[in-house]
């Protein structure tokens with residue numbers, strides 16, 4: 515189990531940097547919430563905690579206290595840069611401490627993954643005496659994700675796609691740094707559905723008629739267009755199942771009352 519503490523920078527009475535109609539505190543929160551969702555949904559053995567989940571004022575000490583009390587394995591503080599520039603940079607504590615080289619190693623992996631995945635201008639791996647990095651007992655990183663006062667970057671920051679991309683890049687970085695294992699059961703594109711086809715007609719009205727008959731017998735159905743050898747067929751589908759057994763059982767019921775059916779396996 516890897517415990518990751520995510521700190522969306524600023525919040526409440528502290529907006530952080532602001533420009534182009536944006537507040538840093540809002541963007542960092544969006545990225546953090548999205549990142550939490552991605553980590554929880556896509557990775558095994560990963561526990562996530564946030565320093566804030568809404569727009570609240572929280573001191574830096576409260577934040578590091580929480581991470582330390584929770585005994586997090588890693589602390590990630592998410593920020594947006596300002597002051598004229600472009601691209602991505604990351605920080606670790608500049609002090610002299612026992613785990614500095616391992617902290618830097620984790621950071622470098624995350625940093626490289628993010629820059630590569632987002633094709634971002636690389637502003638480099640840096641060190642600073644920031645509270646979040648210094649007062650946390652676990653290895654910690656602070657990421658500066660683009661410049662809020664750069665019109666081009668700010669425009670992108672306003673889109674959900676950008677938030678998702680940045681969160682995803684952080685998730686990939688953490689995956690690489692901590693060797694997180696992806697959940698195998700969450701690939702909807704690889705799932706097969708078993709559809710019970712109860713009639714295939716060249717005339718739409720005949721398919722509609724079949725639907726009505728099925729409805730009278732208590733079965734809901736829908737019509738799906740199927741094209742074979744340049745011919746259009748209207749198929750009446752009476753149920754779509756993830757389990758083949760359930761599709762088989764539906765087909766048996768329908769056959770019993772006189773409908774000729776077959777099962778079609780589809781991969782959406």
Ligand SMILES: [Zn+2]
Nearest residue numbers: 523530593594
């Ligand atoms: Zn900040």
